[in-house]
Amino acid sequence: MPDIRKTFSDIYDKYVDKIYRFIVLKVNSDETAQDLTSEVFLRGWEALKSQKQIDNIPAFLYQIARNLVVDHYREKGQAQLVSTEFGEITDSKPNPAEEAYSRSEIDQIKAALVNINEDYRDVIMWYYLDDLSVPEIARITNKSEGAVRVMIHRALEQLRQVLEPLE
């Protein structure tokens, strides 16, 4: 059992920030993101304990996260919005001006993400933020690798077009 705890601990340390960020960019409260992220890892722990065969850890975690967000909004009956007032900005800038610029840039990109297709938003986060590979994204989305590559390209283009007027 201690080995499973160590395995879980390593998985948790590696993915908790990414799963939290993925969820918090989809829900509109830090508290909700924390609750859902906890639930993701609790289910991951249950799967480990039951010795369930998991071929790809990140794909498994992101699938749970995605489903939990969908369930959350289904219960709330709300459209998915990206809040601009959540999460900690942990990048320590040496002065307030740079910190303000950083916050402004983050707000800008978050606002832009709201205005693109939700599937495109997900692949952008997975590919450019969380460094998931095309095969991993294909597994999460249940699409072919070719389809995922096309999506990534179209997602980036759509986001670029949304961002341009904001510059």
Added chain:
Amino acid sequence: MTEAETIRKIQALRQIKPSKEWVFLTKGQILGQAAQEEASSVHFEQAASPEARLAHLGRELKTSQKLDILSLFLFGGRPALVAILTAIIVVGAFGFAQNTVPGDFLYQVKKIGEITEVSLTPGSEQAQTHLEIANRRLDDLGRITESNRVKNLSPTIEEFRFNVLEAAKSLNSTSSNPESIKKIVQETQKIRENKLKIEALGIVVGEITELDNALGQLVVRELNDLDGRTLTEAQQVILKEAKDYYQAGNYEKALERILSLSYPQS
């Protein structure tokens, strides 16, 4: 805007992270459930018994000069009322303090009790008292994790390490009395088990190398004493097992084998 600039903006979102406190505590909560499910049959020591608390109260009353003077001023020198109210205040403070952990306001009251406990213990038994207190700190760490009191973690770990160090220092004056050695083995095994459980929650309390080294020296002392005695063949076999355990670094097992030898009291 170029593709590269768009990607750079996306990657600025990497600055969004959860709070470190929440990350730490959530892992502890998830793994804490696992630790509870696998709880061993070892009985964790509770706080001091009511008898011990009253004994401590007696010592507190004798030494609490300031409180007596204050009471005299407030109650016009009515000895009986002063004594009763002093007792109520001290017992109340001590009672409340029993559930405190290092870092809490009333913890110092509890610490006075434990310092008194150590000072009243004979030198030959102080190692086991320090080990008991170290185990209480490990219990406290479990409670701290369950209740998310992050600020109490560091002082509690310090208190744990302090008592482990004091136990290590006191081990060389430990009596060869089998009961004393048995108690030390039990408390040390409990420390190792509790330490594993706490570390499974993600809390690092550090190694207990000083304790291991001191235990090793205790084993050597006992083995040297036994080498000078006349032993039966069966006892010699047990002595060899103890030496093998010592060589393997398993000092508790070595001491258990030594304890199982019956030899004349010196």
